[in-house]
Amino acid sequence: xxxxxxxxxxxxxxxxxxxxxxxxxxxxxxxxxxxxxxxxxxxxxxxxxxxxxxxxxxxxxxxxxxxxxxxxxxxxxxxxxxxxxxxxxxxxxxxxxxxxxxxxxxxxxxxxxxxxxxxxxxxxxxxxxxxxxxxxxxxxxxxxxxxxxxxxxxxxxxxxxxxxxxxxxxxxxxxxxxxxxxxxxxxxxxxxxxxxxxxxxxxxxxxxxxxxxxxxxxxxxxxxxxxxxxxxxxxxxxxxxxxxxxxxxxxxxxxxxxxxxxxxxxxxxxxxxxxxxxxxxxxxxxxxxxxxxxxxxxxxxxxxxxxxxxxxxxxxxxxxxxxxxxxxxxxxxxxxxxx
Ligand SMILES: Cc1cc2nc3c(=O)[nH]c(=O)nc-3n(C[C@H](O)[C@H](O)[C@H](O)COP(=O)(O)OP(=O)(O)OC[C@H]3O[C@@H](n4cnc5c(N)ncnc54)[C@H](O)[C@@H]3O)c2cc1C
Ligand code: SF4
Numbered sequence: 213x214x215x216x217x218x219x220x221x222x223x224x225x226x227x228x229x230x231x232x233x234x235x236x237x238x239x240x241x242x243x244x245x246x247x248x249x250x251x252x253x254x255x256x257x258x259x260x261x262x263x264x265x266x267x268x269x270x271x272x273x274x275x276x277x278x279x280x281x282x283x284x285x286x287x288x289x290x291x292x293x294x295x296x297x298x299x300x301x302x303x304x305x306x307x308x309x310x311x312x313x314x315x316x317x318x319x320x321x322x323x324x325x326x327x328x329x330x331x332x333x334x335x336x337x338x339x340x341x342x343x344x345x346x347x348x349x350x351x352x353x354x355x356x357x358x359x360x361x362x363x364x365x366x367x368x369x370x371x372x373x374x375x376x377x378x379x380x381x382x383x384x385x386x387x388x389x390x391x392x393x394x395x396x397x398x399x400x401x402x403x404x405x406x407x408x409x410x411x412x413x414x415x416x417x418x419x420x421x422x423x424x425x426x427x428x429x430x431x432x433x434x435x436x437x438x439x440x441x442x443x444x445x446x447x448x449x450x451x452x453x454x455x456x457x458x459x460x461x462x463x464x465x466x467x468x469x470x471x472x473x474x475x476x477x478x479x480x481x482x483x484x485x486x487x488x489x490x491x492x493x494x495x496x497x498x499x500x501x502x503x504x505x506x507x508x509x510x511x512x513x514x515x516x517x518x519x520x521x522x523x524x525x526x527x528x529x530x531x532x533x534x535x536x537x538x539x540x541x542x543x544x545x546x547x548x549x550x551x
Contacts, residue, residue: 216250216257222265224426228394230261233422239263241285242319244312245328253338254329254345269323269426272296278432281390284323284425288378289314291322301430303439303460306543307381310443313450323425326379326389326405329416330372330480331360331452343369347414359518360454363526364510365479370413371516374406374481375452381441383474383482384458387430393423402428406481413480435460435472440536440543442529443476453477455526457533461497468492468501473509473534478526485509497538499531506530 221227231237236258240246249255264270269283272294280300282291291297292308312320334340334352341350353361353371361371379402387402406417419425438461445451456476462469471492475483488508495501506527513523536543 217259220262227263241321241324244320279430282428288320289317301434304381306441307377311377331375332372344413358516363513363522365408367409370409380474380476380482381458384472390427391423409480438537440533442533455529457529459533459537461537502531502534
C-alpha cells in the first residue's frame with residue numbers, strides 16, 4: 213500500500229473539489245472494495261476522500277413520478293430492508309441480500325456497488341498480465357483458468373465479468389444513475405452505465421473520473437407481482453455468482469405484457485437482450501416460451517476451456533427463474549419457505 217492522505221467531506225461540492233478530476237485522488241464510501249484494491253497494489257491513491265458524511269445522499273426518497281430515489285451513500289443493507297423496497301421492489305431486495313455477507317452489506321453503499329471491480333483472479337494478482345489492470349500487458353484468463361469468466365460480450369482483450377448482484381436487478385428494473393461532477397449534473401440510463409471491454413477493458417463504466425454518483429432512480433414499475441432473483445454459485449452464501457438472473461414479468465390474463473430478464477456473472481456488465489424480452493410479449497408465460505427466450509439471450513455465446521458449462525447453466529437458470537417469477541410470494545423477503 214502506498215502512502216496517501218485521508219480527508220472527510222460533508223458536502224458534495226467539497227467532494228468534487230477534493231477529487232479535482234485527478235485520477236490519484238479516490239473516493240472511499242463503504243471501503244469494502246477500494247481498501248482491497250489499495251492493499252493489493254491494484255490501484256494507487258495520493259488522497260482518499262471519504263464521502264460518508266455527505267448525508268444528503270444517505271436515504272431513500274419517493275419521487276413525484278411514482279418511483280423512488282436510492283441515495284448513493286445508503287448502505288446495501290438499509291436499501292434491501294427498506295419497507296418501500298421490500299414492498300414495491302422485492303426483486304432488488306432479494307438481489308442485494310443474495311450478495312456478500314451481512315457484515316459487508318452493512319458497510320457497502322449503493323454507489324460503491326455500481327463501481328466495484330471484477331473478481332477475475334488475475335486482476336488481483338499483480339504478478340500476472342492483465343489488460344484491465346495494465347492495458348497492453350495481455351489477458352491471463354483467456355488461456356488460463358477461466359471458470360468464472362464471461363461467455364457473452366467479451367473481447368480478445370478481456371473476458372472478465374462484472375460481479376454485482378444488486379446491479380443485475382437494477383438493470384432489469386431500468387434504473388437511472390444520477391451523477392454530479394465539475395461540469396454539473398447528468399443522468400445515465402442503467403444500461404449505459406457499465407461498458408463492455410472492447411479494446412479498453414481498463415475502463416469499467418462511463419463515469420468520468422472526478423464525477424460522483426449521487427443517487428439511483430427506480431421507475432414506478434417494480435414488478436412486485438411476478439419477480440424472481442436466482443443466483444447460482446459454488447457455495448450457498450458468501451460467493452459471487454457463476455450465473456444469476458433477475459426476472460420481472462407483467463402478466464395479464466395469462467399473457468405476458470412486459471418482460472425483463474437480466475443476467476449476472478456472464479458478461480462485463482449486467483446482460484439484457486431486448487429481442488428475448490420482446491419475444492415473450494403477447495405469449496403465454498410457459499416453460500416452452502421461456503426456453504426460446506433463453507436461447508435468444510445466449511445466442512452467440514462463446515465459452516473457454518473451463519467455463520463453457522455456463523452457457524447451458526445460464527439457459528436453464530433463465531427458464532427456472534422465469535418459472536419462479538410466476539409464484540413469487542415464497543421468495544418475498546422474510547417469507548417462510550413452504551414445506
Ligand atoms: C468478501 C466479499 C464478498 C462480496 N460478495 C459480493 C457478492 O456476492 N455480490 C455483490 O454484488 N457484491 C459482493 N461484494 C462486493 C461489495 O458489494 C462491494 O465491495 C460494495 O458494494 C462496494 O461498495 P463500497 O461502498 O464498499 O465501495 P468502496 O469500496 O468504498 O468503493 C468502491 C469503488 O467505488 C468508488 N465509489 C464509491 N462510491 C462512489 C460514488 N458515490 N461515486 C463514485 N464513485 C464511488 C470508489 O472510489 C471505489 O473505486 C463482496 C465484497 C467482498 C469484500
Ligand atoms: S479477463 Fe480481464 S481482468 Fe481478467 S486477466 Fe483478462 S484482462 Fe485482466
